[in-house]
Amino acid sequence: MSLTFSRPPRKPATSAAAPPEERATFKSPVLPWLFLLPTFIILAVFLYYPAFRTLRLSLFRSNIILGNETFEGLGQFAELLNSPVYHQVILQTVIYCALVVVIGLLIAMGLAWLASRPIAGAKFYRLMLIYPYALSPAIAGTIWLFLFNPEIGVINNILASLVGTRPRWLDNPLLAFGLVVLAAIWKGLGYNVVFYLAAIQNIPGEVTEAAAIDGATGWQAYWKVVFPLLSPMTFFLVFTNLIYALFESFGLVDILTRGGPVYGQTGITTFLIYQLYEDGFRNFKTGVAAAEAVLMLIMVGVITVMQFRYGNRRVHYGA
Amino acid sequence: MARKAVSVPSPAATTAPRPRSSGPARHWWIHLILIVAIVVVASPLLFALIKSTQASDVVIGPSMLPGGHFFENLASVWSGAHLGRYMLNSFIVTICVTSGKTILSLLAALAFVYFRFPLKNVAFALVLFTLMLPTELLIVALFDLISGTLKWADNYAAIIVPFLASATGTFLFRQHFLNIPASLSDAARIDGCGPLTFLSKVLIPMSWNTIGALAVIQFVAAWDQYLWPLVIMQSDDKQVVQVGLRRLIDAGGQTDWGAVMAGAMVTLIPPLLVFTLLQEQFSKGFALGQDK
Numbered sequence: 001m002s003l004t005f006s007r008p009p010r011k012p013a014t015s016a017a018a019p020p021e022e023r024a025t026f027k028s029p030v031l032p033w034l035f036l037l038p039t040f041i042i043l044a045v046f047l048y049y050p051a052f053r054t055l056r057l058s059l060f061r062s063n064i065i066l067g068n069e070t071f072e073g074l075g076q077f078a079e080l081l082n083s084p085v086y087h088q089v090i091l092q093t094v095i096y097c098a099l100v101v102v103i104g105l106l107i108a109m110g111l112a113w114l115a116s117r118p119i120a121g122a123k124f125y126r127l128m129l130i131y132p133y134a135l136s137p138a139i140a141g142t143i144w145l146f147l148f149n150p151e152i153g154v155i156n157n158i159l160a161s162l163v164g165t166r167p168r169w170l171d172n173p174l175l176a177f178g179l180v181v182l183a184a185i186w187k188g189l190g191y192n193v194v195f196y197l198a199a200i201q202n203i204p205g206e207v208t209e210a211a212a213i214d215g216a217t218g219w220q221a222y223w224k225v226v227f228p229l230l231s232p233m234t235f236f237l238v239f240t241n242l243i244y245a246l247f248e249s250f251g252l253v254d255i256l257t258r259g260g261p262v263y264g265q266t267g268i269t270t271f272l273i274y275q276l277y278e279d280g281f282r283n284f285k286t287g288v289a290a291a292e293a294v295l296m297l298i299m300v301g302v303i304t305v306m307q308f309r310y311g312n313r314r315v316h317y318g319a
Numbered sequence: 320m321a322r323k324a325v326s327v328p329s330p331a332a333t334t335a336p337r338p339r340s341s342g343p344a345r346h347w348w349i350h351l352i353l354i355v356a357i358v359v360v361a362s363p364l365l366f367a368l369i370k371s372t373q374a375s376d377v378v379i380g381p382s383m384l385p386g387g388h389f390f391e392n393l394a395s396v397w398s399g400a401h402l403g404r405y406m407l408n409s410f411i412v413t414i415c416v417t418s419g420k421t422i423l424s425l426l427a428a429l430a431f432v433y434f435r436f437p438l439k440n441v442a443f444a445l446v447l448f449t450l451m452l453p454t455e456l457l458i459v460a461l462f463d464l465i466s467g468t469l470k471w472a473d474n475y476a477a478i479i480v481p482f483l484a485s486a487t488g489t490f491l492f493r494q495h496f497l498n499i500p501a502s503l504s505d506a507a508r509i510d511g512c513g514p515l516t517f518l519s520k521v522l523i524p525m526s527w528n529t530i531g532a533l534a535v536i537q538f539v540a541a542w543d544q545y546l547w548p549l550v551i552m553q554s555d556d557k558q559v560v561q562v563g564l565r566r567l568i569d570a571g572g573q574t575d576w577g578a579v580m581a582g583a584m585v586t587l588i589p590p591l592l593v594f595t596l597l598q599e600q601f602s603k604g605f606a607l608g609q610d611k
Contacts, residue, residue: 024435025504026514032430035514036442039427039484043445046461046481047452053460111356119346128357134591136543138561142568142583143367146576154366157381189360198602247455251545255565273455273546280459281550293456304451 051297057290069287076291085265086275086292093271096181097245104185105237108192113226115193116200126197133190137248140187141255145170148179170256173263180269183252188244192237199233200226239307243300247273272296364587371580378577392581396567402582404556405563408475409542410589412559415479416541417534424488424533425526429518431489432496433504449486458550465551473554478547488533491604495529496522531597532604539590560586 058076062069080086115125147153148169156166169175207229211221250273253259259270259278270278272292280289370378371393373386396402430436431443454461461481466472471480499522507517523530548559558566564586567579594601 023433023501023504025433025501025508026517028434028514029436031514032434032436032439035426035430039423039446039489040442042423042480042484043449046464047449047454047457047484050457050460050464051452053463054457057460111353114349114353117346117349119349121350125353125357128361131591131594132360134539134587134594136539136545136561136586136590138543138545138564139583139587142564142579143363145568146370146580147363147366149576152379152576154370154381154383161381186360186363194601243453247453247546248543250455251543251561254545254549255568276456277458277546277550280462286459289459293459296456297451300453300456301451 054290054293054297057287058294059287061287072287076287077295080288080291080295088265089270089272089275092177092268093246096177096184096249096269096271097242099181100184100188100245101238101241103181104188104192104241105234107185108189108237109196109227109230109234110222111189112193112196112200113222116197126193129193130190130197132187133194135187135190137184137187137251138255140183141252144179144183145256171261173261173268176257176261177268180249180253180256183256184245184249187248187252188241191244192241195233195237196230199230203229235310236307239303242303246271246296246300250274250277367580367583370577371584373577375575375577378575378580388577389581392575392578393585395575396578396582400563400567400578400582401555402560402563402567402585405558405560405566406585408557409560411475412478412544413538413541413589415475416482417537419479419483420485420488420537421530421533423483424485424492425518425523427484427489428492428496429514429522431493433514433517446484446486446489449484454481455546458547461547462550466553472551473557475557477551478544478559481547482541485533485537488537491529491533492526495526499525528600528604530604531600532602535594535597535601538593542590 059071059073060069061072061076111129115122115129148155150156150166150168150170153169155169160166167175169179203226207225208221211225216224249271253269253271253274254277257267257269259267259274261267266275273296276289276292276296279285279292366383369383369385372389373382373384374388374391377386393402427446431439465477465481469476471477503521504517507521512520543561544559545561549562549565552558552562555566564579564582567582568574
């Protein structure tokens, strides 16, 4: 989904430059609207109208197959917010997102930093770290499904010969959850490393040199100097990764675990987007699925507004 | 003020006077961590690659020796499980979406930067606001619209048309155009250049990095589409390859894992190729590379 890749952070140099001026080179009352027309038709028909319909559907109890609907008001929202199943889905989505974002970014930042040190073969290391960008969630899911297959997967073959055990990875709730988290981190690594490498390139060399003169060890320089300097990029990546974890988890989960295995009220890898899909297209509870969509739209809205509000105000380094 | 970007440290940077020696000896642990990291990152793919070359009786065993059956495996999914068909569909969809998004965003950015018109800010806000409306969340209503009203459920249009507009693209091109000196467009207009000629003769040649960067992210995003095609595409011979992967696994009772791994490897190639070819534009287009 394109949203994952949206809004690269503005470069400090651009924000320091004079504000871009308004141009009015060409004069025509019609032409600009003509140029905007295709974009607006698409946005109106395929985004704004469905968004409006979603809002309306969430207020009706309806079945897309039977085509009936009765007005419910906010009843379906109340039902969802009181449902123990939905509580668990929210909770495990939050835990999943937190783990994927925090662990994923820490690993990516550390590796990007090491791979941009002046060492032999640095270029090779960087290349080997960014190519996972080309992985899709579905491919990641497919490979991991085979890798962790209890009978014939290579992981269990190794474990069986070393310690004589063959864990049933996808039947054990904790293991399955962990696998989905790891696979998501693995899939996202390339993207995060690309952006961290770019941010590291923009750190003025004098800063790290000064730290070295002051006697900072590599580790101190990293935590006290580099880590804070990368905070604007980290901030940007937290948001893109959050959106990634919320939505792109679907392909991974659908292939790897199908939302299971059951733990407590529901499957432990049934995240919000998977629940929406199940309710909308498996259980045919269209109204409920629409209400879930509205709740998630609110979440995305809050996340986006926070990014716009705080993202550009972050301390920038240099110039 | 010119900041010095000591970036991808070149040999020059290493030989520059530094307070501490940074000889290879001090770096052994960096090499160690990086090597471990790339091995860990690469191992699932290596595993898949090796398994994709093994004969079907070896695949299920513990052997990790490469075999010579890659093309045999690939052939069995390529025609037997319609992988070839899925790949072709994904190509059609991805190329249409990527080029459509690029053209529509270029036109929209042209309007936003080089014209003054009433309600411009409102129009721009309406484009930007769609960043908050990911298609994944609209699937229920969109399904209703596309399969019910438009009857596109077995048409490529269902997975192409809704994605043709791009807020990200419009935003990026607008930023890029705003950094091009206004004198250029003034000169063009004085020379009698219309807006479309200006776009094709001046702006596009100056925007290849941004176009390339956008193409990479749009290509990868369109190629990776999963949820929407899964939901909407009714006819299997128009399905995309990501959903096709699931079909390969499910096909029959017994999954032919060697063949599935061969399929996964082939599915990986197009985005990898696009990313590798356009990597330079990708970094430059986002102004990620070096300082101007």
